[in-house]
Amino acid sequence: MVNPESVDALLDGHLERPPPTESQIELVLVFVRGDKPEQISELIGRVIEISMAHQAYVDGLVASVVVAGFGTHPASKPTPGARSGLVADLLGQLGPNIKVVHGAGQGCYGFFGTDKHLRYSFVFPEFDCALGLLSQTEFGTAKEFKPADMK
Numbered sequence: 001m002v003n004p005e006s007v008d009a010l011l012d013g014h015l016e017r018p019p020p021t022e023s024q025i026e027l028v029l030v031f032v033r034g035d036k037p038e039q040i041s042e043l044i045g046r047v048i049e050i051s052m053a054h055q056a057y058v059d060g061l062v063a064s065v066v067v068a069g070f071g072t073h074p075a076s077k078p079t080p081g082a083r084s085g086l087v088a089d090l091l092g093q094l095g096p097n098i099k100v101v102h103g104a105g106q107g108c109y110g111f112f113g114t115d116k117h118l119r120y121s122f123v124f125p126e127f128d129c130a131l132g133l134l135s136q137t138e139f140g141t142a143k144e145f146k147p148a149d150m151k
Contacts, residue, residue, distance in 0.1 A: 017111050020123070025107035026070035026083045027124045027145070028056060029134050030090060031099045033064065040064055043097055050093060054086040059121055065134070072109045072122040087142045096140040101133050103145035 030047045034040035047066045048058050056068040057076060070078035087102050109122040125147040137143050
C-alpha cells in the first residue's frame, strides 16, 4: 500500500519520487463488447468486480479494455494459479462478451509521469505485442502471451 502522506508530499513536490520497483508482473487484458453503452458499462463493472475478487490490481480502463495485474504493488503476492483462475472465472461468467489475453513477465511498478500528472501504475514488457494478440483473439476465448524473454 502507498502511504497517504507520501502521496501528498509527492503531489506537492516535497518528496523525491522513488524509482520504479522491478517485479514479476502477471498481466490480464480483457476486451468487453456489447450492443449498447449501458451493457458495456455493466460488463466492465463485472470484469472489475471479478478481478478484484481474485485479488488482482485493476490498473485502469482504456476504451473497452480493462487492464489488471498481479505483482503490481508491494503487497501483491499472487498465489500460484491466481491468473489462470481469474481468466477461467472471467470466461465462465462473461463468455462470449469478452476476450482475454494474459501473461507474465519481468516488469516494474511505481509512480510514472510528471509532478503535475503523476500516476501509480505498472509497466509490462512488450505490452504492444500483448495488445496485438488481443486484437487477434476471438470473443469467448483467452490466449496466453509470452514476452520474448520468457519464451
